[in-house]
Amino acid sequence: MSMSRRRLLGAGGGLALTGALASACGSNTGRDGDDHAGQPVIEQWYHQYGEPGTEQAVRRYADAFDQANVQVQWRPGAYDQQTAAALLTKSGPDVFEVNGPTLDQIQGGQVVDLTDLLSEAKDDFNPAVLAPKTYQGKIWAVPQVIDTQLFYYRKSMLEDAGVEPPRSLDALIDAAKKLTTRDVKGLFLGNDGGPGVLGGTPLNAAGLTLVTEDGKVGFDDPAAARTLGKLRQLYAEKSLLLGAPSDWSDPAAFTQGLTAMQWSGLWALPQVKKALGDDFGVLPFPQDGAHGAPAVPVGAYGAAVSARSRHKAVAKAYVKWLWVERTNYQEDFALRYGFHIPARISLATKAAKLRQGAAGEAVRYATDHGHAEPLLWTSASRTAYQDALSRIIKGGADPDGELRSVVRKTEAELRRVQKKN
Amino acid sequence: MRGPLTTTLTRKLLGPQNRHLWFWIFVGPFVLGLTLFTYVPLAWSVYLSFFDAHNTVSPTDFVGFDNYTAMLGDDAFTGSLVTFLVFTAFIVPATYVLSLALALMVNRLRWAQAFFRSVFFLPVACSYVVAALIWKMSIFNGVRFGLANTVLDWFGADQIAWLSTTDPPWYWLVIVTVRLWLQAGFYMVLFLAGLQRISPRLYEAAAVDGARPGWQVFRYITFPQLRATSVAVVLLLVINAFQAFDEFYNLLSDSRGYPPYARPPLVYLYYTALGQGQNLGLGSAGAVILALIIAVVTVVQARWFGLGRKED
Numbered sequence A: 001m002s003m004s005r006r007r008l009l010g011a012g013g014g015l016a017l018t019g020a021l022a023s024a025c026g027s028n029t030g031r032d033g034d035d036h037a038g039q040p041v042i043e044q045w046y047h048q049y050g051e052p053g054t055e056q057a058v059r060r061y062a063d064a065f066d067q068a069n070v071q072v073q074w075r076p077g078a079y080d081q082q083t084a085a086a087l088l089t090k091s092g093p094d095v096f097e098v099n100g101p102t103l104d105q106i107q108g109g110q111v112v113d114l115t116d117l118l119s120e121a122k123d124d125f126n127p128a129v130l131a132p133k134t135y136q137g138k139i140w141a142v143p144q145v146i147d148t149q150l151f152y153y154r155k156s157m158l159e160d161a162g163v164e165p166p167r168s169l170d171a172l173i174d175a176a177k178k179l180t181t182r183d184v185k186g187l188f189l190g191n192d193g194g195p196g197v198l199g200g201t202p203l204n205a206a207g208l209t210l211v212t213e214d215g216k217v218g219f220d221d222p223a224a225a226r227t228l229g230k231l232r233q234l235y236a237e238k239s240l241l242l243g244a245p246s247d248w249s250d251p252a253a254f255t256q257g258l259t260a261m262q263w264s265g266l267w268a269l270p271q272v273k274k275a276l277g278d279d280f281g282v283l284p285f286p287q288d289g290a291h292g293a294p295a296v297p298v299g300a301y302g303a304a305v306s307a308r309s310r311h312k313a314v315a316k317a318y319v320k321w322l323w324v325e326r327t328n329y330q331e332d333f334a335l336r337y338g339f340h341i342p343a344r345i346s347l348a349t350k351a352a353k354l355r356q357g358a359a360g361e362a363v364r365y366a367t368d369h370g371h372a373e374p375l376l377w378t379s380a381s382r383t384a385y386q387d388a389l390s391r392i393i394k395g396g397a398d399p400d401g402e403l404r405s406v407v408r409k410t411e412a413e414l415r416r417v418q419k420k421n
Numbered sequence B: 001m002r003g004p005l006t007t008t009l010t011r012k013l014l015g016p017q018n019r020h021l022w023f024w025i026f027v028g029p030f031v032l033g034l035t036l037f038t039y040v041p042l043a044w045s046v047y048l049s050f051f052d053a054h055n056t057v058s059p060t061d062f063v064g065f066d067n068y069t070a071m072l073g074d075d076a077f078t079g080s081l082v083t084f085l086v087f088t089a090f091i092v093p094a095t096y097v098l099s100l101a102l103a104l105m106v107n108r109l110r111w112a113q114a115f116f117r118s119v120f121f122l123p124v125a126c127s128y129v130v131a132a133l134i135w136k137m138s139i140f141n142g143v144r145f146g147l148a149n150t151v152l153d154w155f156g157a158d159q160i161a162w163l164s165t166t167d168p169p170w171y172w173l174v175i176v177t178v179r180l181w182l183q184a185g186f187y188m189v190l191f192l193a194g195l196q197r198i199s200p201r202l203y204e205a206a207a208v209d210g211a212r213p214g215w216q217v218f219r220y221i222t223f224p225q226l227r228a229t230s231v232a233v234v235l236l237l238v239i240n241a242f243q244a245f246d247e248f249y250n251l252l253s254d255s256r257g258y259p260p261y262a263r264p265p266l267v268y269l270y271y272t273a274l275g276q277g278q279n280l281g282l283g284s285a286g287a288v289i290l291a292l293i294i295a296v297v298t299v300v301q302a303r304w305f306g307l308g309r310k311e312d
Helices: A005-025 A054-064 A079-086 A103-107 A127-133 A155-160 A169-179 A201-205 A222-236 A266-276 A312-325 A327-335 A345-350 A357-369 A379-395 A399-419 B004-014 B016-048 B066-072 B075-108 B113-125 B128-139 B147-154 B171-197 B200-208 B215-225 B227-242 B246-252 B265-274 B280-305
Strands: A039-047 A069-075 A095-098 A142-154 A185-188 A259-265 A280-283 A296-305 A370-372
Touching: A039 A054, A039 A079, A039 A312, A054 A069, A054 A327, A079 A095, A079 B265, A095 A312, A103 A399, A127 A142, A127 A296, A127 A370, A142 A155, A142 A266, A142 A312, A142 A327, A142 A357, A155 A169, A169 A185, A169 A222, A169 A259, A201 A222, A201 A296, A222 A379, A222 A399, A259 A266, A266 A280, A266 A357, A280 A357, A296 A312, A296 A357, A312 A327, A327 A345, A357 A370, A379 A399, A379 B075, B016 B280, B066 B075, B066 B280, B075 B113, B075 B171, B075 B227, B075 B265, B113 B171, B128 B147, B128 B171, B128 B246, B171 B215, B171 B227, B171 B246, B200 B215, B215 B227, B227 B280, B246 B265, B265 B280
Parallel strands: A039 A069, A039 A095, A185 A259, A296 A370
Antiparallel strands: A095 A296, A142 A259, A142 A280, A142 A296
């Protein structure tokens, strides 16, 4: 039978339309059925870790779970935004790691209460990182690993310039100025000059907090303006490295000799050690003022269960199995591929890698001077604060006036979230 | 067996020679896509803008115009509109002049015209994200081995942190040049089409009347004849400037956020609604305000320039 062009086009169009409709109506994501080989299928999301081997490790852990078929998704890109959007739909993850969850996610009923998973082991989890995952006495995510940030300094450069490792904010400003030459800057706080990464750490170093334990603004104090005002000096004296090819989270600027000191994460320590051997040391953010104390931020990705999951019970069982019971996996995850502190105190204290040299000091800073971002510190407050800090550091804006506006914004946010209690 | 009524109805629906049927087979999927992925979300966004919609797309807490008043009273949002105005003031005249100049040059070429037209048009095919990253990491990074700083170094000048310096605001140079490189070729092609529509008789008449080739011919013949193209180009440039997102986001954001300067409206709304803020009600109100501003500006501009008016 011959076929005209028109018939052929028609048949092709019809087939395409049928195919599109069929796929739209019955798209198979592998999760429609309750079971897969007799087991429920649950989806677990991770953000993309930079360390080789981590992805294979988490897939291995998932395969070892025998109550469900766990499908791991390794998601590059803006992970926090991806999960936040996915939680609005039924096609999101069952189990996911989250840098939070945020108070709005908890109050919006997007995550499941996991308090009962930690009943016996709760005291073994680092309280500093468990606190921001706890709301109204309930725990909303199980901390996986702890990360901290700190200053890396090049010993030889400081010695050549006759500079001691700085123990106060004034000494840091002075050291950065002395270490700055035509080709090398004294300090790298990120390409934006610090507002993004420093967060509340300078306030902690001045003896203040972002939000107090009783839910009030913690930096409505003249000391806050004084400390933040000093950061302007670093910028004005051209002691800051700005516009490096990679940002603060990557130690490249430090290891390539573009800066004598850099603020970065604990995760960068193996890379720094490999590049510089013993020619480096680590420091917390130095104290400022009589009531201040050294400070480092601590945070933890936690495992959470989506409230939209169709298999909440088995998803919770999986989280308990992986992040509470299988301590050997947690140790492997924290220390074998990258460099993080296990969230379980018992694991962190016995890990040999975390006891010596700069790593040992970093762990001590995290334990003695660690501050986690409070759960009540909302995204809107954070944006207002970072904007103000940027205007103070780069634009030379009046710290008092800028902070007054942030205090007002934060008070409004605190009223909003506390009204929902 | 079909009755006469059914036959008439089928004929009406399908049209002569099944034209209606074919129209809907080819256009239908696009109409469906447009409805599902544009009009429904648009309507839903307007709906959300009247609710407290933190972390939800099916809110229940009606707040009336609160989101609109909050957005209009938000310094960061109004500041983002100022950013748009500054960006427009830079990019619209710069692109207009450059693309017109390129079009005039290419139009005059007697050989290799297609080659040069392709060369200038080629950047249009490049992704905004890729171009922004090349500008940020290779040309305008703030360290000594960045291309721009290397050139400055040849002349003994100090290094410049192009994207991090607010006084002077060098970041505008980076933002404007990347978009200029990316879009000038497209507008050049529009101008080329406009130039080729101009009747050679006009130039001949001008020559007979004693007009000097060059500026005088351009001023009195070419430029007025390009009026319709110019109006369309300026309209498109302004709308595109309003929608600026990719290059700003990729040049200036980092994992912790975005600096308060050079933050155009779409970037601010992205952080409000889709970033960690997840305030979909407030973000939707901002999107509606922005859409209204774009619509009003476009209509006013079109009327002002007389878009669609018959040529004199």
